[in-house]
Amino acid sequence: MLHTQIDGGTVTLTLGRPDRGNSLNEALVEDLLVQVQAACGEASLHTLVLRGEGRHFCTGLDLSDLETAPDAQWLWRLVRIETLLSALWHAPLRTVAVAQGRAWGAGADLFAACEQRVALPDSTLRFPGARFGIVLGTRRLAERIGRDAAREVVLDGRELDAAQALACGLATAAEERTPMAPVTDARTARALRTATLRAAGGDQRDADLADLVRSASEPGLRDRIAAYRASQRP
Numbered sequence: 001m002l003h004t005q006i007d008g009g010t011v012t013l014t015l016g017r018p019d020r021g022n023s024l025n026e027a028l029v030e031d032l033l034v035q036v037q038a039a040c041g042e043a044s045l046h047t048l049v050l051r052g053e054g055r056h057f058c059t060g061l062d063l064s065d066l067e068t069a070p071d072a073q074w075l076w077r078l079v080r081i082e083t084l085l086s087a088l089w090h091a092p093l094r095t096v097a098v099a100q101g102r103a104w105g106a107g108a109d110l111f112a113a114c115e116q117r118v119a120l121p122d123s124t125l126r127f128p129g130a131r132f133g134i135v136l137g138t139r140r141l142a143e144r145i146g147r148d149a150a151r152e153v154v155l156d157g158r159e160l161d162a163a164q165a166l167a168c169g170l171a172t173a174a175e176e177r178t179p180m181a182p183v184t185d186a187r188t189a190r191a192l193r194t195a196t197l198r199a200a201g202g203d204q205r206d207a208d209l210a211d212l213v214r215s216a217s218e219p220g221l222r223d224r225i226a227a228y229r230a231s232q233r234p
Helices: 026-041 071-089 106-113 138-145 147-156 162-168 186-199 205-216 221-232
Strands: 002-007 010-015 047-052 094-099 102-104 116-119 124-126
Touching: 002 026, 010 026, 026 071, 047 106, 071 106, 071 205, 071 221, 094 106, 102 106, 106 116, 106 124, 106 138, 116 162, 138 147, 138 205
Parallel strands: 010 047, 047 094, 094 116, 102 124
Antiparallel strands: 002 010
16 A cells, blocks of 8 residues: 655655565556656656655565465566666656664665765665575666765675664665755756766666566576575575
8 A cells, every 4th residue: 555645846655564574566666656656747746755654664575475376476566666766866856765673685775876865763675586596686876876885785784773874875874864955946946956867877767677687587587586485594
């Protein structure tokens, strides 16, 4: 479930599956993508805020049907998540993620895809995808924190607390700025943001998607995910 609230030029999207750690099932990903695309197309909006209801921001992929869903379905889910991440990264409006508790896996990728990234004091971030052979969001993470740091975080799969995320540049703040810097002209702000994105390195959406599909299409995707999950259990 996704909660949507609009206040002036700001739309807030709140992941509403607290009983599942706001993990991303197919329905939630599709709802998020629809709302992000709608916000990008609404000229009166200047800011999009992502939140998670309950203890955690987002604990990553929902693995509740891991034993039954085939490889092809898991590949499709990852493709849709990459499409969502790209939509956030290239959004013509200011994007803000506010993370509490766990922002792990695809949840950490959601966080990293936003322009302003608030890691509240109890938050932890983790990018375990490389542990089961998935390249999701790695280039964007490298742009945030640098190639060497991104390689270490991804390959080690280590957990970052809020202070570490702030120190390496993954987080931009440890508390919410209230109020955020005002935007007086949403149309002008959108135009400037789009121009800045283009100047900063062009559009890498096709390459990002190709990297993901290449990594996820290797046979045994479900088994790799299952093996990783089993390795994390005490």
